[in-house]
Amino acid sequence: MLDLAWIRENPDAVREGAEKKGIPFDVDELLRLDEERRQLIRVQEQAKAEQNALGKQVATLSGDSKQQALGRLKQLKAKVQEHTEGLRPLKERIEELMLACPNPPADEVPVGPDESANKLLREVGEKPTYDFEPKDHVALMTGLGMLDIERAGKLAGSRSYVLKGDGVFLEQAILRMAMDLIHERGYTLTSVPVIVKEWALRGTAYFPGAEVQTYRIANPTAEDEDSWLVGTSEVSVTALHSGEILDEAELPIKYAGLSPCFRREAGTYGKDTRGIYRVHQFNKVEQVIVDVGDVEKSRANHEEILDNAETMMQKLELPYRVVICSTGDMGRGARCKYDIEAWMPGRDAYGETHSATRFHEYQARRLNLRYRDSDGKVRFCHTLNNTVIASTRAMIALLEVHQQAGGSVRIPEALKPYMGGRETLSV
RNA sequence: GGAGAGGUGGCCGAGUGGUCGAAGGCGCGCGCUUGGAAAGCGCGUACUCGGGAGACCGGGUCGCAGGUUCGAAUCCUGUCCUCUCCGCCA
Numbered sequence: 001m002l003d004l005a006w007i008r009e010n011p012d013a014v015r016e017g018a019e020k021k022g023i024p025f026d027v028d029e030l031l032r033l034d035e036e037r038r039q040l041i042r043v044q045e046q047a048k049a050e051q052n053a054l055g056k057q058v059a060t061l062s063g064d065s066k067q068q069a070l071g072r073l074k075q076l077k078a079k080v081q082e083h084t085e086g087l088r089p090l091k092e093r094i095e096e097l098m099l100a101c102p103n104p105p106a107d108e109v110p111v112g113p114d115e116s117a118n119k120l121l122r123e124v125g126e127k128p129t130y131d132f133e134p135k136d137h138v139a140l141m142t143g144l145g146m147l148d149i150e151r152a153g154k155l156a157g158s159r160s161y162v163l164k165g166d167g168v169f170l171e172q173a174i175l176r177m178a179m180d181l182i183h184e185r186g187y188t189l190t191s192v193p194v195i196v197k198e199w200a201l202r203g204t205a206y207f208p209g210a211e212v213q214t215y216r217i218a219n220p221t222a223e224d225e226d227s228w229l230v231g232t233s234e235v236s237v238t239a240l241h242s243g244e245i246l247d248e249a250e251l252p253i254k255y256a257g258l259s260p261c262f263r264r265e266a267g268t269y270g271k272d273t274r275g276i277y278r279v280h281q282f283n284k285v286e287q288v289i290v291d292v293g294d295v296e297k298s299r300a301n302h303e304e305i306l307d308n309a310e311t312m313m314q315k316l317e318l319p320y321r322v323v324i325c326s327t328g329d330m331g332r333g334a335r336c337k338y339d340i341e342a343w344m345p346g347r348d349a350y351g352e353t354h355s356a357t358r359f360h361e362y363q364a365r366r367l368n369l370r371y372r373d374s375d376g377k378v379r380f381c382h383t384l385n386n387t388v389i390a391s392t393r394a395m396i397a398l399l400e401v402h403q404q405a406g407g408s409v410r411i412p413e414a415l416k417p418y419m420g421g422r423e424t425l426s427v
Numbered sequence: 428g429g430a431g432a433g434g435u436g437g438c439c440g441a442g443u444g445g446u447c448g449a450a451g452g453c454g455c456g457c458g459c460u461u462g463g464a465a466a467g468c469g470c471g472u473a474c475u476c477g478g479g480a481g482a483c484c485g486g487g488u489c490g491c492a493g494g495u496u497c498g499a500a501u502c503c504u505g506u507c508c509u510c511u512c513c514g515c516c517a
Contacts, residue, residue, distance in 0.1 A: 041477055045486045052486085055498050059445045073497035225507065245437080245474085378474075
């Protein structure tokens with residue numbers, strides 16, 4: 001969410017930002033309603049002020065003058081009520097528009113309609129070559145007794161999987177390695193709720209918009225208090241301090257969240273159907289930074305969380321590239337987004353493994369997440385997040401890249417300690 | 428699952444339907460005091476919206492949403508959350 005006062009002063013910046021992102025947004029409607037609203041508020045508050053002043057006198061009056069005052073108060077009450085009712089639809093629509101209003105992209109973001117306009121920043125590592133016919137992760141994992149997709153389908157439907165044996169150890173090893181790395185870099189590990197209230201999803205800017213992608217858990221006693229399964233611990237971790245006024249000395253807050261992630265993957269029928277690339281449930285270590293409202297600091301933090309993820313990839317000896325997402329591929333809330341894509345031989349293509357986003361105040365305003373600066377002024381925080389490692393996609397890249405003739409897989413040096421010192425995965 | 432208690436400022440904690448944005452305390456800030464500090468004393472310490480260049484003026488906020496009333500922190504309803512006891516149980 002943006003600052004309405006800022007929008008009033010910079011309608012063109014908002015308009016241009018929405019256009020660049022390809023998100024239809026009517027700034028003029030918002031400004032018109034805002035003007036109307038403020039007009040009404042003025043009138044309403046006048047009546048309210050008279051009501052309050054006269055109301056205070058009522059207690060001291062008696063007889064005729066009291067009756068007279070009460071009569072006038074009834075009138076005022078009706079008037080205030082009328083204005084309040086006139087205000088309600090205005091406020092609702094303004095709120096709706098404010099939640100939908102996209103964050104204008106940063107200057108360095110390439111303008112384009114979709115991911116085809118993403119700009120390559122760098123490629124790191126060598127794509128592997130094989131003197132044998134390489135297998136994809138499904139063949140590898142099945143061969144190694146690590147995966148059962150068929151029975152998972154019976155049990156839970158499509159886009160489900162069962163990890164077995166070394167598959168479980170490998171997943172845990174990768175996650176643990178990520179936890180150790182991010183902990184060494186000064187982040188506080190958290191294990192957070194994955195079942196959350198709707199406001200947390202609205203606050204992190206997933207809602208409105210991602211409702212169909214999100215699993216809903218009904219609350220039979222209160223329909224508007226349903227809970228939802230998060231698609232990433234970013235939601236829970238970022239919302240953790242919502243409503244608080246933090247001390248500037250506490251910032252930056254650096255968290256890492258370990259959690260399962262749930263995604264309905266509605267509207268992706270027929271897309272990425274093979275294997276465990278696109279699934280309803282996986283595990284992830286996510287990094288979140290909450291810091292002061294300073295653009296340069298946000299930029300530095302963005303580089304930091306990107307570097308954390310790149311280090312993880314390098315330790316796993318995975319070739320990858322970093323792209324800066326174009327305006328059409330970054331979503332409504334982001335100011336700027338970098339993706340890391342790992343080379344996946346089974347796809348003969350890069351596949352997204354990390355998404356590093358900086359939001360400036362966009363999430364913080366929705367979450368009412370603030371801090372008191374050194375001048376004692378209350379300001380909104382800046383938030384950022386990035387994956388450290390996501391279990392399934394990391395395993396795909398790792399197994400496919402490090403496979404050897406015969407279907408065994410070499411375990412990269414840095415991961416060995418987490419796999420009991422083993423050199424390879426083999427039958 | 429059953430029974431009960433409670434949600435008030437950064438924290439603790441008062442609060443009779445009407446000068447309550449809220450006593451008192453802690454904490455914090457400034458000042459006095461002191462050789463310096465502690466103690467003591469004095470003063471100041473929520474957020475937000477609208478108007479205004481500003482001093483300031485006005486509205487709102489006592490978990491949240493409604494309701495009663497001229498007027499609600501206070502009464503009523505719903506809901507969320509916390510705590511206690513009983514039951515059940517990984």
